[in-house]
Amino acid sequence: MAFKTLEWKKGKLVLLDQTRLPLKEVYVECLTYQEVAQAIKNMVVRGAPAIGVAAAFGMLLGARESNARTPATFRREMDKVSQTLLATRPTAVNLLWAVERMKRVAEENMGKGMLVVGKKLQEEALRLLEEDVQTNRELGRQGQILIPDGCSILTHCNAGALATAGYGTALGVIRAAFEAGKRIHVFIDETRPFLQGSRLTAWELMKDGIPCTLIADNMAGALMAQGKIQLTIVGADRIVANGDVANKIGTYSLARLCHVHRIPFYVAAPTSTIDLSIKRGEAIPIEQRSPAELTSFNGRRITPEGMRVLNPAFDVTPHRYVTAIITEKGIIQKFFRTGLKKICFPPSYFSPSREEGWEGRRRR
Ligand code: MRU
Numbered sequence: 001m002a003f004k005t006l007e008w009k010k011g012k013l014v015l016l017d018q019t020r021l022p023l024k025e026v027y028v029e030c031l032t033y034q035e036v037a038q039a040i041k042n043m044v045v046r047g048a049p050a051i052g053v054a055a056a057f058g059m060l061l062g063a064r065e066s067n068a069r070t071p072a073t074f075r076r077e078m079d080k081v082s083q084t085l086l087a088t089r090p091t092a093v094n095l096l097w098a099v100e101r102m103k104r105v106a107e108e109n110m111g112k113g114m115l116v117v118g119k120k121l122q123e124e125a126l127r128l129l130e131e132d133v134q135t136n137r138e139l140g141r142q143g144q145i146l147i148p149d150g151c152s153i154l155t156h157c158n159a160g161a162l163a164t165a166g167y168g169t170a171l172g173v174i175r176a177a178f179e180a181g182k183r184i185h186v187f188i189d190e191t192r193p194f195l196q197g198s199r200l201t202a203w204e205l206m207k208d209g210i211p212c213t214l215i216a217d218n219m220a221g222a223l224m225a226q227g228k229i230q231l232t233i234v235g236a237d238r239i240v241a242n243g244d245v246a247n248k249i250g251t252y253s254l255a256r257l258c259h260v261h262r263i264p265f266y267v268a269a270p271t272s273t274i275d276l277s278i279k280r281g282e283a284i285p286i287e288q289r290s291p292a293e294l295t296s297f298n299g300r301r302i303t304p305e306g307m308r309v310l311n312p313a314f315d316v317t318p319h320r321y322v323t324a325i326i327t328e329k330g331i332i333q334k335f336f337r338t339g340l341k342k343i344c345f346p347p348s349y350f351s352p353s354r355e356e357g358w359e360g361r362r363r364r
Pocket of ligand 1: 046049092157158160163164170235237247248249313
């Protein structure tokens, strides 16, 4: 990749500032967990997997700032760090997943002294970053089978290298298809109001030389009716137990349009985006963002003063409109409830021979 969305360099988290793209390629440094939290909230770093990885480094920075002398004090401090990070953006479950992973590592090493805890946290955050790239490559490799040669694909928002530690999810599948030599064309939804499509996806795909065309969000239906789109692929911020999918606002409308036009609607996401603790999509927390994202453009007001605004950042697509969910562990078509469970708890998980397996747990 010609750019790094996030990088750990000499004790700092370095982020490619996505609020400045595509006009400026500027990198910002986070030295404290509060700075990481601000960067997530202000969308300097965005996209569910990238938010998760950034939060892991936020936990690391939080631990490094600690002067705690006892595990109890350290635990209290880390609770504050995790609460601050978790409060930034509530929809992407990868954030919670990464914070929990970091907390577990801290807990497992607590008895070995703070130096060891710090070292183990750094190793875990770096592992999370590396794993995310590998996961996306695998997801892309598997998902590209669903992309026919010569097709036109619609994508929404940015589920690319910028939204992950690298390669991307929905764009990972598109990248893998392109790398496999398939002749594809990508239609990019502008993605109002934050313009992740026109600013970020367009930037990424053009950098890679993948043929693409920008459209305004309200053009998708007309293009589908004209037979110009053969499939849609998007990322996800949270996939719950029955297969309902939370993703960027506008995804639901696209899924319904695909349904009406009998066009496949694919969701590409790593297993870290799956949340089996929630049964149905209605229970997913939806982030509400500032009205200013709609009332202003480039810092200038574009609506009457005092205009009332609704600005949910995400919507929920019911599973019946999803053709398949593509993960690094396989593609799930139909029977999402069973498929998601199988992917999250593979048979080996229940094997008695596994040290930490179900049998082992039952014995304790
Ligand atoms: O508000 P954003 O830009 O963080 O929203 C991003 C999306 O909705 C993505 O589609 C999703 O996080 C998946 S990214 C691989």
